[in-house]
Amino acid sequence: MIKFRDYQKEIIDKSLSILLKHRFVYLAMEVRTGKTFTSLGIAQALFLKNVLFITKKKAISSIEKDYQDLAPKFKLIVINYKSLHKAPSLKWDMVICDEAHSLGAFPKPNGRAKSVKNLIQEHNPYVILLSGTPTPESYSQLYHQVYGIQSNPFRSYKNFYRFSDKHVRVVEKKINGIHIRDYSRGQESILDELKPYTLTFSQKQAGFKTVINEKILSVPMQESTYKLASKLKKDLVVQGEEEVILADTPVKLMMKLHQIYSGSVKFESGNSMMLDTNKGVFIKKYFDGKKIGIFYKFKEELNILKEVFGEKLTTELSVFKDTDKNIALQILSGREGISLKQADCLVYFNIDFSATSYWQSRDRMTTKNRTNNKVYWVFAEKGIEYKIYKAVVKKKDYTVKHFKRDLLTL
Numbered sequence: 001m002i003k004f005r006d007y008q009k010e011i012i013d014k015s016l017s018i019l020l021k022h023r024f025v026y027l028a029m030e031v032r033t034g035k036t037f038t039s040l041g042i043a044q045a046l047f048l049k050n051v052l053f054i055t056k057k058k059a060i061s062s063i064e065k066d067y068q069d070l071a072p073k074f075k076l077i078v079i080n081y082k083s084l085h086k087a088p089s090l091k092w093d094m095v096i097c098d099e100a101h102s103l104g105a106f107p108k109p110n111g112r113a114k115s116v117k118n119l120i121q122e123h124n125p126y127v128i129l130l131s132g133t134p135t136p137e138s139y140s141q142l143y144h145q146v147y148g149i150q151s152n153p154f155r156s157y158k159n160f161y162r163f164s165d166k167h168v169r170v171v172e173k174k175i176n177g178i179h180i181r182d183y184s185r186g187q188e189s190i191l192d193e194l195k196p197y198t199l200t201f202s203q204k205q206a207g208f209k210t211v212i213n214e215k216i217l218s219v220p221m222q223e224s225t226y227k228l229a230s231k232l233k234k235d236l237v238v239q240g241e242e243e244v245i246l247a248d249t250p251v252k253l254m255m256k257l258h259q260i261y262s263g264s265v266k267f268e269s270g271n272s273m274m275l276d277t278n279k280g281v282f283i284k285k286y287f288d289g290k291k292i293g294i295f296y297k298f299k300e301e302l303n304i305l306k307e308v309f310g311e312k313l314t315t316e317l318s319v320f321k322d323t324d325k326n327i328a329l330q331i332l333s334g335r336e337g338i339s340l341k342q343a344d345c346l347v348y349f350n351i352d353f354s355a356t357s358y359w360q361s362r363d364r365m366t367t368k369n370r371t372n373n374k375v376y377w378v379f380a381e382k383g384i385e386y387k388i389y390k391a392v393v394k395k396k397d398y399t400v401k402h403f404k405r406d407l408l409t410l
Helices: 006-022 035-045 057-070 081-086 111-123 139-146 160-167 189-197 223-235 250-261 278-286 299-312 317-322 355-361 385-392 400-409
Strands: 024-029 050-055 075-080 094-097 126-130 171-175 178-182 198-201 211-219 237-239 244-246 264-266 272-274 292-296 326-330 345-348 372-380
Touching: 006 024, 006 035, 006 126, 006 189, 006 198, 024 035, 024 139, 024 189, 035 050, 035 057, 035 094, 035 126, 050 057, 050 081, 057 075, 057 317, 075 081, 081 111, 094 111, 139 160, 139 189, 160 189, 189 198, 211 278, 223 237, 223 250, 250 264, 250 385, 250 400, 264 299, 272 299, 278 299, 278 372, 292 299, 299 326, 317 326, 355 385, 372 385, 385 400
Parallel strands: 024 126, 024 198, 050 075, 050 094, 094 126, 211 372, 292 326, 292 345, 345 372
Antiparallel strands: 171 178, 237 244, 264 272
């Protein structure tokens, strides 16, 4: 049986006080500090009967293992957000929402937040929200994370728009001739309101001494790749015998060039195609003899990696943990809720536009006892990736505004 660390015991005790008073607590614990195990410890201390743990699909097996190691008396059902409607018809005494920031769409709630709200309002359970990054983009993201909880501090507001009147500095913008309202400037008063319900804990507080060392590796792509990118930039359309690459808006051009420079493209029909395996071949040769975790962005990039690595590649965490195979994960699905501690290093086949993806995914190898994480970024020579990198390391998403500025130098 796994024992709780001293700091986890302290968090459990503090959480119990908050839960008994408010019926919900937000554990803002950084990755690898054990927020999953800690939340199960809280449920154990309350002597509950039925606990529902909602997470992402790839994290289910890890959470179930923590439950088995703890061996508590309560019944635990672990389910992913997309399958929440399939949850057993039990009376839930507690609901734990992992990666709670994914509920934080605004100004309107996403489907995930609505489903969680309906579940909580039906059962009135204790609620634990878990996230290492509760507000990766804006404090405004907190409203819909908690709006279904009966005792939440924003319950007096009818909806997000009324909430924003007090807590958001709304800015009028004009985009492509259309006037819109930007609600992303949430104020610190939001954090102040949630403070009595929130416990924060960092890797530094837990005693982590991990240093992340990053290195950029530049790869020349095939001449045909550069010619295709050049033609698309010039004509905004490339017509093939059966397929068309269309880039008739700045967003489309940004996306298509991002695909092409890494060796693939998605056509107007929805079909995708491998164009260039140079990145995959480089990665296989450069990291020969090492067990690596590879992050890719576009689905067709996985086919490039499969073609190059063959049987030495898996997409399953259990296989990666138990064999010498390398693993390939899409950035958006692999950036949260999983551990790649068995990897010698992380390798990015491509980079995401999101700063959140950058900061979360590169921490997947971190453990309390690991002092050095090696992270490699594989960028195409003369490609767009380094432009994106310069934005996300400054905690800024790469946007069309950045792209329009950078297009002159691509």
